[in-house]
Amino acid sequence: MNDQDIQVFISGIRRYFESLRKDLKVVIEPPFIKEDEKPFLEYTGIIGISGKTRGAVCFTANGVMLENILRFLNEAPINGELICDLVGEIANTLSGNAREEFGRDFLISVPVVSTGGEVRFRFPKECRNYVIPIIWQTEKAYLLVCLT
Amino acid sequence: MKLLIVDDSSVVRRAIERDLESGEITEVDQAATGEDAVRLYGAKLHDVVTLDITMPGMDGLTCLDKIIEINPEARVLIISALRDKATAIDAIKRGASGFLCKPINPSELKEAFDLLIED
Numbered sequence: 001m002n003d004q005d006i007q008v009f010i011s012g013i014r015r016y017f018e019s020l021r022k023d024l025k026v027v028i029e030p031p032f033i034k035e036d037e038k039p040f041l042e043y044t045g046i047i048g049i050s051g052k053t054r055g056a057v058c059f060t061a062n063g064v065m066l067e068n069i070l071r072f073l074n075e076a077p078i079n080g081e082l083i084c085d086l087v088g089e090i091a092n093t094l095s096g097n098a099r100e101e102f103g104r105d106f107l108i109s110v111p112v113v114s115t116g117g118e119v120r121f122r123f124p125k126e127c128r129n130y131v132i133p134i135i136w137q138t139e140k141a142y143l144l145v146c147l148t
Numbered sequence: 149m150k151l152l153i154v155d156d157s158s159v160v161r162r163a164i165e166r167d168l169e170s171g172e173i174t175e176v177d178q179a180a181t182g183e184d185a186v187r188l189y190g191a192k193l194h195d196v197v198t199l200d201i202t203m204p205g206m207d208g209l210t211c212l213d214k215i216i217e218i219n220p221e222a223r224v225l226i227i228s229a230l231r232d233k234a235t236a237i238d239a240i241k242r243g244a245s246g247f248l249c250k251p252i253n254p255s256e257l258k259e260a261f262d263l264l265i266e267d
Contacts, residue, residue: 019251073163082159089157092202093250096229104234110156110204 001147005101006031006130009057009145012097016090017136020072029133038129039142040117043083045091048109048121053102054148055127058119059091061141068137084113094143124148149265150175152194154185154211155227156203160252164198164227167254168261182206186214193219196264199244201228201235209239216243223264227252 010028017026044060066083069090075082088111095108114120123129127146134141149172153161161178177192179185183206189197197215201208208226215222226239229250236247246260 016251019253070159073159074166075159075162085157085159089159092157093229096202096250097231099230099232099235102232104232106232108202108230110202 001128001130001145005147006132006145008098008101009094009132009143012094013132013134013143015097016093017134020069024137027135029135031130031132034129034131038119038144038146039131040114040119041141042115042117043087044114044117044119045088046112046114046119046121047091047095048112049095049106049147050109051105051107053106055124055146056121056144057091057095057098057108058121058144058146059087059094059141060144061087061090062139065136065139065141068139080115084115087111088113149173149196150177150192150194152177152179152185152188152192152197154179154182154197154203154208155200156180157200160200160227160250163252164257167252167257172265182208182211182214185211186218189215189222190218193222195223196261197222197224198227199224201226201230201239209242212239212242212244225260225264227257 041060042062044058047057049055066086067078070078092111099106123146130145132143151173153164155161177188199208223245225246226244227248231249
């Protein structure tokens with residue numbers, strides 16, 4: 001993983017949030033590396049990565065942000081099932097979009113969703129955890145990129 | 149006109165249905181898996197199918213092969229997060245009529261759909 005690789009995910013994040021509404025800018029704070037615990041929030045969509053690169057890409061957010069996104073998508077009524085569906089779909093979109101840079105050998109799994117800030121996923125030990133902080137409509141989320 | 153929307157995300161399926169709402173579409177079916185999609189398509193031969201690729205069980209490209217086996221003239225629009233050219237080219241070679249990348253842009257989706265039904 002290098003800066004250019006991280007940039008691919010940042011472009012994907014911008015693309016996703018601008019697709020909801022162009023005039024509401026998403027703020028992406030400087031990415032950082034977190035060696036110890038991962039900053040999981042209320043809902044986490046996890047995509048396992050295999051092929052030439054191994055690891056996971058996780059999108060994690062609180063319910064408020066995800067509910068706001070669902071409102072932009074004209075979903076009503078909003079419930080926990082829809083929120084879980086959405087967080088998995090965002091993780092899928094951001095991971096799949098990265099194939100633009102990484103190519104077809106960047107194999108992505110279907111999403112696994114965890115709630116309550118607890119994530120049971122076996123991350124490869126040799127991965128470094130890149131954390132990309134995202135702020136949209138005052139709410140914070142993170143994209144975690146843990147790849148070999 | 150009959151439309152079949154195939155995606156494992158219900159949020160995406162509903163967004164596509166809303167984006168494509170028009171007088172031309174008289175019947176909409178949704179499927180969350182490739183297996184259900186093949187079964188539904190075999191029974192109803194929908195005029196247009198929108199198809200995701202990354203799904204649990206049968207993936208979208210295998211599902212595409214099976215739909216094309218049923219009807220070589222099927223009009224299938226792939227809507228996938230997979231943004232690499234090789235996947236898009238592969239899908240077109242296997243018989244897809246178009247390829248759109250997620251996140252979905254409603255105007256691009258409508259344009260692609262209109263092009264498909266003009267053919």
